[in-house]
Amino acid sequence: MEGTAHPPKRTGLLLAAGASRRFGPEDKLLAPFAGRPLLSHAAAAMRAAALDRRIAVVSSAETAALLDGFEVIRIAQGEQSDSLRAGIAAAGTPDRLLIALGDMPLVSAELLDRVIAACTDDHASAGREANGPPMPPACFPASWLPRLAELTGDQGAGRLLRDLPAGQIIDASGQLPDIDTPEALRKLSR
Numbered sequence: 411m412e413g414t415a416h417p418p419k420r421t422g423l424l425l426a427a428g429a430s431r432r433f434g435p436e437d438k439l440l441a442p443f444a445g446r447p448l449l450s451h452a453a454a455a456m457r458a459a460a461l462d463r464r465i466a467v468v469s470s471a472e473t474a475a476l477l478d479g480f481e482v483i484r485i486a487q488g489e490q491s492d493s494l495r496a497g498i499a500a501a502g503t504p505d506r507l508l509i510a511l512g513d514m515p516l517v518s519a520e521l522l523d524r525v526i527a528a529c530t531d532d533h534a535s536a537g538r539e540a541n542g543p544p545m546p547p548a549c550f551p552a553s554w555l556p557r558l559a560e561l562t563g564d565q566g567a568g569r570l571l572r573d574l575p576a577g578q579i580i581d582a583s584g585q586l587p588d589i590d591t592p593e594a595l596r597k598l599s600r
């Protein structure tokens with residue numbers, strides 16, 4: 411219909427290709443949490459969020475097997491920016507790119523939808539724990555994708571989120587702990 415606005419093309423990017431060095435020899439994304447592999451929680455939230463497309467970047471066949479409903483991009487383990495760039499290349503140029511991390515099992519679909527809704531054509535949006543810095547999940551407009559693709563080394567999108575306006579930062583209310591060590595997983599499981 412003429413004059414009918416189409417919703418922006420929203421693509422979700424789930425990053426799950428890290429080396430998990432601080433976790434030890436086992437793949438932390440496969441570690442059990444609340445009766446399921448850790449990665450399955452973030453994947454379920456992304457499946458339930460208002461997205462038109464879902465992409466996951468992984469480094470193992472075992473994690474790929476948990477990602478029904480996702481386009482899976484498999485890369486060698488490397489630095490954080492490697493998985494981000496691989497995901498951006500696969501995404502093309504969506505109107506909105508939502509980035510979530512596979513080791514954040516408490517992230518909800520409702521939070522992901524709120525982060526997407528706060529993203530504008532000019533500004534990214536992100537979650538934040540009380541008084542903490544902005545962090546993933548984060549949503550970026552198409553105009554920010556070239557900046558994301560230029561990131562190198564062991565850095566993600568965090569540095570691009572530091573100066574977001576207050577209205578672009580969403581209170582995540584305890585949903586953002588990420589699991590880096592077995593102790594962090596045990597503590598979260600209590």
